[in-house]
Amino acid sequence: xxxxxxxxxxxxxxxxxxxxxxxxxxxxxxxxxxxxxxxxxxxxxxxxxxxxxxxxxxxxxxxxxxxxxxxxxxxxxxxxxxxxxxxxxxxxxxxxxxxxxxxxxxxxxxxxxxxxxxxxxxxxxxxxxxxxxxxxxxxxxxxxxxxxxxxxxxxxxxxxxxxxxxxxxxxxxxxxxxxxxxxxxxxxxxxxxxxxxxxxxxxxxxxxxxxxxxxxxxxxxxxxxxxxxxxxxxxxxxxxxxxxxxxxxxxxxxxxxxxxxxxxxxxxxxxxxxxxxxxxxxxxxxxxxxxxxxxxxxxxxxxxxxxxxxxxxxxxxxxxxxxxxxxxxxxxxxxxxxxxxxxxxxxxxxxxxxxxxxxxxxxxxxxxxxxxxxxxxxxxxxxxxxxxxxxxxxxxxx
Numbered sequence: 001x002x003x004x005x006x007x008x009x010x011x012x013x014x015x016x017x018x019x020x021x022x023x024x025x026x027x028x029x030x031x032x033x034x035x036x037x038x039x040x041x042x043x044x045x046x047x048x049x050x051x052x053x054x055x056x057x058x059x060x061x062x063x064x065x066x067x068x069x070x071x072x073x074x075x076x077x078x079x080x081x082x083x084x085x086x087x088x089x090x091x092x093x094x095x096x097x098x099x100x101x102x103x104x105x106x107x108x109x110x111x112x113x114x115x116x117x118x119x120x121x122x123x124x125x126x127x128x129x130x131x132x133x134x135x136x137x138x139x140x141x142x143x144x145x146x147x148x149x150x151x152x153x154x155x156x157x158x159x160x161x162x163x164x165x166x167x168x169x170x171x172x173x174x175x176x177x178x179x180x181x182x183x184x185x186x187x188x189x190x191x192x193x194x195x196x197x198x199x200x201x202x203x204x205x206x207x208x209x210x211x212x213x214x215x216x217x218x219x220x221x222x223x224x225x226x227x228x229x230x231x232x233x234x235x236x237x238x239x240x241x242x243x244x245x246x247x248x249x250x251x252x253x254x255x256x257x258x259x260x261x262x263x264x265x266x267x268x269x270x271x272x273x274x275x276x277x278x279x280x281x282x283x284x285x286x287x288x289x290x291x292x293x294x295x296x297x298x299x300x301x302x303x304x305x306x307x308x309x310x311x312x313x314x315x316x317x318x319x320x321x322x323x324x325x326x327x328x329x330x331x332x333x334x335x336x337x338x339x340x341x342x343x344x345x346x347x348x349x350x351x352x353x354x355x356x357x358x359x360x361x362x363x364x365x366x367x368x369x370x371x372x373x374x375x376x377x378x379x380x381x382x383x384x385x386x387x388x389x390x391x392x393x394x395x396x397x398x
Contacts (some may be wrong), residue, residue, distance in 0.1 A: 001398075002026070002081055003390040005086040008127025010119065011035055013062050016386040017075055017082075020394045023387060025144065026075050031062040039391075043069055067134065082371040084139045086393030087128050088122035088179065088385070092144035093170060099147065099392040102140040110142070116170065116225075122124060141393040148182040149175030151217040157268045159225075175221035177203045180325065181211040183388040187366075187381050188321050189216060197320045202304065203383065205326035206234035206277065210304065212311035220314060222307055228264055231303045234277035237267035238303060272296035278327050279335065301335070305342045312346050319376045325383040333358075336369065340378060347375030 001021075007014040013031040018024065033039040039056035042049055056062045070076050087102065093113045100106055107125060114121040128140060149157075157173040158166060165171040184201045195252040196215040203209050208231050212220040222230025222238075232238040245259055271275040273296040275286065285293030312319060324336055333355055348370065355369040358380050370378035 001083040001313070001394060002076065003393050004082050004085045005088070005386045005389040005393070006085060006127055006131065007386075008059060008123055008130075010123040013059060013066070013069070013127060015066055016390070017070065018390040020390060021065060021389075025386075027069065027073055028386070029066065029069065031056060031065070034059055034062050041065060043073075045073055054347065059126050060133065063130050063134050079135055079138070082138055084141060084393045084397040085131050085135065085387040086141045086143055087124060087131070088145065088389055089124045089128075090145045090176070091117035091143045092142075092146050092148060093174070094172070096144045096147050097150035099141055099143045099396060100331045101396055106142055111347045118148060139180070139393075139397045141389075141396050143179060143392050144390045145176050146174045148178030148185075149173075149211075149218045149221050152219060152221075156220045171225060173221075173224040175209070175211070175218065176227045177207070177209045177211070177221075178218070179276060179385045179388050180383040181209075181213070181221070182324050183383055184325055184381055185213050185216055186388070188323065188379070191379075192320060198315045199316050199323055200308055200315070200319060201320045201323050201325065202308070203326045203328050204231075204304065204324065204329035206283050207236065208233050208304075208326070208328075210307045210311065212314050214315060220311065231307060232268045232272075232300055234279075235265045235268050235270045237263045237271070269296045269300060273301060280334060283332070283334070295337075297335075301338050301342070304339055308339070308343060309346065317346075317375075322370075322376050322378045324378075324380050330380055330382050336380070340370075348378060349374040350378065 003018050003020055005016045005018065011034045013034065016028040017026045024314045027043065027045050029041055029043045031041040034056045035058055040051060040053040042051050054065060061366055067079065076082060089110055091113050093116060094108055107128065110121055110125055117142045132140060148372060159171060159173065161171065181201045183198065185199060188197050188199050189195055197213065197214045201211040207227060209221055209223045210231065211218055228236045230238050248254065248259055249256065268277065269279065269282055272283055273292045274283050276285065282293045282297055286297055308322065324330065328335060337350055337352065337355055340348055350369055351371045354367065358365065358367040358369055366379065368377055368379050
């Protein structure tokens with residue numbers, strides 16, 4: 001079966017075509033600046049990358065180019081060969097705890113939930129409708145970023161605020177990066193040969209979240225009502241004292257929208273380093289002795305360590321694996337080493353030689369990086385959200 005996976009943003013569209021059950025990626029691509037000047041797309045095929053500068057008036061035009069690339073590169077001879085399209089949908093609220101076949105009811109529900117994800121859900125639905133028009137006979141599947149975390153109990157997902165906020169306005173912890181954490185859980189289950197795994201999954205990229213998995217299910221995660229909670233990130237602040245917001249509004253006369261923008265796009269590593277949101281640039285600054293970069297890195301590490309320790313206790317020390325994944329988690333050797341060096345009191349120890357050999361920026365692969373005497377095995381496992389979307393789609397349409 002050939003499965004197409006789609007992640008549509010407001011001005012972007014990322015896709016993969018994957019052959020299942022072989023799990024073979026046939027082609028992938030990324031359309032950028034849709035509806036804007038300077039639009040273009042990249043295609044990756046057989047290890048080669050091709051860039052094409054074209055006018056992308058809207059998502060429908062992008063999809064026409066996508067389909068043409070499938071034909072031109074002999075991926076398919078007919079669209080009937082695409083057995084299903086899996087769409088990443090960011091927010092399913094508490095309505096969806098698993099992936100679903102998309103119908104009109106699902107589309108309406110996701111649209112109704114747009115107030116919870118105003119930047120993402122409307123764009124996701126634009127992508128769904130554009131593909132429905134282009135491929136009306138192909139099943140569409142919705143894979144929700146929040147679904148994996150719907151196994152959290154009330155004591156974890158409720159906030160200690162007036163209960164009417166939850167009952168009337170759906171204010172609760174939802175969690176995100178669920179597709180990635182689900183994939184990591186699946187990989188560990190396969191590696192260890194058991195379903196009831198207890199793991200701490202660290203998805204650390206430009207955005208980051210840590211998930212506590214017990215018996216193969218998410219029981220807690222760092223992101224909450226929005227993706228801006230938990231650990232600090234590239235441009236997001238993570239957990240802060242809410243009183244900062246009204247205080248700054250009064251002091252600066254800024255609107256809530258301006259403060260919200262600052263907390264999402266001007267905070268995190270960017271704010272502390274005063275220069276960089278990308279940790280690779282932070283590393284370069286550290287090597288040059290930049291004190292702000294050193295401080296940003298130290299803060300980042302401490303916040304990650306504190307959540308790993310919290311989840312270790314939540315799992316009563318019965319942890320089958322600590323896993324690092326996503327761009328930074330997979331690639332930054334020294335960063336991982338610095339995190340694990342602070343976890344010795346929990347019996348976690350890194351094998352420096354193994355760590356140095358695994359998942360560099362130019363040679364990404366998975367493996368174990370802990371010493372033999374480490375109480376908890378520590379792994380690097382590249383995430384593959386596209387494959388997880390494809391697998392869910394394959395399962396639902398088979």
